[in-house]
Amino acid sequence: MRRLLVAAAVAALAPLTATAGSLTLFASGEDLATEGFAAPKLTRDGWALEFTRILATFDRITAFQTDPPFMADGPAIAGTAVALAGPFTVDLVDADARDLVELATVHAPEGHFNALAWALVPATGGEAAGYSLVLEGIARRDGQEVAFALATADSVMHACGEYVGDARKGFVTAGGAAELEITLHLDHLFGRADKPADDPMNLDAPGFAPFASGGRHALSLDGLHLGHVGEGHCHVTML
Amino acid sequence: MSPCSRRLGAGVLAAGLIAPLPALSHAALIEAEAVQAIRLQALYDTGEPMAGAQVVIFAPGAPAEAWGRGSTDAEGRFVFVPGPEEGRWTVQVRQAGHGAMAHVETGAAAPVSVASAAAPGWADRAVTIALVAWGALGTALFAMRGRRRSDASS
Numbered sequence: 313m314r315r316l317l318v319a320a321a322v323a324a325l326a327p328l329t330a331t332a333g334s335l336t337l338f339a340s341g342e343d344l345a346t347e348g349f350a351a352p353k354l355t356r357d358g359w360a361l362e363f364t365r366i367l368a369t370f371d372r373i374t375a376f377q378t379d380p381p382f383m384a385d386g387p388a389i390a391g392t393a394v395a396l397a398g399p400f401t402v403d404l405v406d407a408d409a410r411d412l413v414e415l416a417t418v419h420a421p422e423g424h425f426n427a428l429a430w431a432l433v434p435a436t437g438g439e440a441a442g443y444s445l446v447l448e449g450i451a452r453r454d455g456q457e458v459a460f461a462l463a464t465a466d467s468v469m470h471a472c473g474e475y476v477g478d479a480r481k482g483f484v485t486a487g488g489a490a491e492l493e494i495t496l497h498l499d500h501l502f503g504r505a506d507k508p509a510d511d512p513m514n515l516d517a518p519g520f521a522p523f524a525s526g527g528r529h530a531l532s533l534d535g536l537h538l539g540h541v542g543e544g545h546c547h548v549t550m551l
Numbered sequence: 552m553s554p555c556s557r558r559l560g561a562g563v564l565a566a567g568l569i570a571p572l573p574a575l576s577h578a579a580l581i582e583a584e585a586v587q588a589i590r591l592q593a594l595y596d597t598g599e600p601m602a603g604a605q606v607v608i609f610a611p612g613a614p615a616e617a618w619g620r621g622s623t624d625a626e627g628r629f630v631f632v633p634g635p636e637e638g639r640w641t642v643q644v645r646q647a648g649h650g651a652m653a654h655v656e657t658g659a660a661a662p663v664s665v666a667s668a669a670a671p672g673w674a675d676r677a678v679t680i681a682l683v684a685w686g687a688l689g690t691a692l693f694a695m696r697g698r699r700r701s702d703a704s705s
Contacts, residue, residue: 381654424614476643476650483615497648507647512597543650 333484335375335420337396337492338412341366341404344498346411348449356503359520363405363449367440368496370415371398372431372469375482375492382427384473384547389427394420401435404496412493420490425482426474428541430494431551432533433467444468445496445533451520458526466533467551470494477542495540501531586632589655593627593644593680600627604646611638611657633657644680653680 344353349361376382378391395418402413432444440446443463451458475481475493484490499507503517516535523529539546593601602625610618610633623629623644633640637658644651 381652474652476645476652480609480615480643499648512595543645543648545651 332419332421333486333488333490334417335394335425335482335484335490335492336417337373337375337415337494339368339370339400339402339404339415339494339496340407340410340412341368341496341498342411345404345496346407349498349502349504352506353499354505355520356505356507356509356514356517357519357521358453358505359502359524360452361449361502361520362452363447365406365446365448366404366498367401367435367443367446368404369399369401369433369435369440369444370430370494371400371433372429373398373400373415373494374429375420375425376427376429377421377423377425378427382471382473384471384545387469387471387547387549389429389471391427392421392423394418394425399433399435401438401440415494417489420484422484422486425484425490425492428472428475428492428494429470430472430539431467431469432539433551434465445531445538447498447531451524451526458524460523460526461528462523462531463528464531464533466531468533468539469549469551470539470546471549472539472541472546473544475541476544481542493542495542496538497540498538500536500538588630588632589640589642589657590628590630591642591644591653591680593623593629593651595649596679600625601644601646601649602627604644607643607645608633609641609643610634611636611640614639614641642680651680 345363345366348363349355349359351360354360373396374389375394375396376389376391378389382389382391396416398415400415402415404413407413434444435441443465444467445464447460447462449460451460477493481491481493500513500517503514503519504511507514518536534550537546537548539548593604595601601623604623604627606621606623606629607617608619608621608631609616618634619631621629621631629642629644631642633655638656640655640657642653642655644653
């Protein structure tokens with residue numbers, strides 16, 4: 313009888329197994345996190361930054377298949393949803409050769425996951441407890457060297473459209489593996505010396521000057537829009 | 552082929568037959584036909600065109616593989632003639648770390664544009680791709696036939 317029940321359970325799961333693949337979510341601070349801000353990619357005010365660690369905590373993560381495609385034009389995403397249990401606290405400096413840090417892999421139905429909701433939230437424990445994003449490192453300019461630690465307790469919800477990058481991502485096929493990515497654009501915080509001074513990003517980025525006294529500084533994420541999906545944009549809500 | 556383009560083709564053919572050809576010239580055949588094309592414009596949310604931006608096109612049947620590539624002009628515009636596959640054509644435009652997608656449906660239903668959206672007040676250069684036109688554009692197809700020296704002198 314027990315064998316019969318097991319067989320029945322396997323049969324019931326078979327259609328799901330046959331039509332499902334896997335979806336792996338990564339986080340990235342791109343090369344600016346792993347290699348820092350080095351010439352010509354200095355901060356907009358000319359500082360070189362070397363990060364020792366960037367602790368980011370992600371939660372409330374849901375991947376969606378949307379049709380028509382969600383275009384990051386509002387906070388609500390509707391579609392076939394797959395939740396990825398969080399929270400995840402990761403060090404974006406300790407990334408692989410693609411500048412990626414794996415967060416989780418889940419089973420997912422076939423289809424194109426072309427939208428992603430996620431939040432930066434304060435960690436509830438560990439070294440980053442109480443903070444959603446902590447950036448630590450050394451800044452250098454004109455022979456001056458400054459150790460810094462920037463931390464924010466802000467919670468920020470992101471509703472993002474499709475990942476934009478060298479290849480399209482998120483296509484789950486039967487038995488196949490697909491990827492999605494949360495991307496933090498650190499140049500929206502520090503600006504970039506290799507871009508025009510009147511580039512809107514440089515006009516809005518605080519740069520490193522506000523933190524040049526060194527030590528620990530509080531950081532506000534309001535209005536910075538660090539969160540992306542590759543080069544794709546997200547609708548942002550401060551929580 | 553439209554009557555107009557037929558007349559053009561016939562005229563070109565007739566000119567080729569009547570006019571004396573230099574010994575090393577090439578015969579040319581020009582066929583013109585009207586086709587339906589998709590024209591897009593990519594802008595930053597500041598209104599600045601994405602000039603010279605990288606464009607990648609994805610066809611309905613193979614949305615993970617690039618179907619075609621190109622770049623926008625000085626006004627951020629890009630025109631392409633989709634293949635016969637009906638469904639959702641996706642265009643990705645990228646430049647200097649900024650990118651966006653646009654989707655255009657082709658087929659029995661009228662084309663539907665789903666442009667990328669940019670919320671005002673964003674702290675970076677959000678990107679908007681808008682469907683500018685879907686319609687018949689005259690396109691000339693050039694077929695060059697080389698003439699060997701022996702052909703030219705015969």
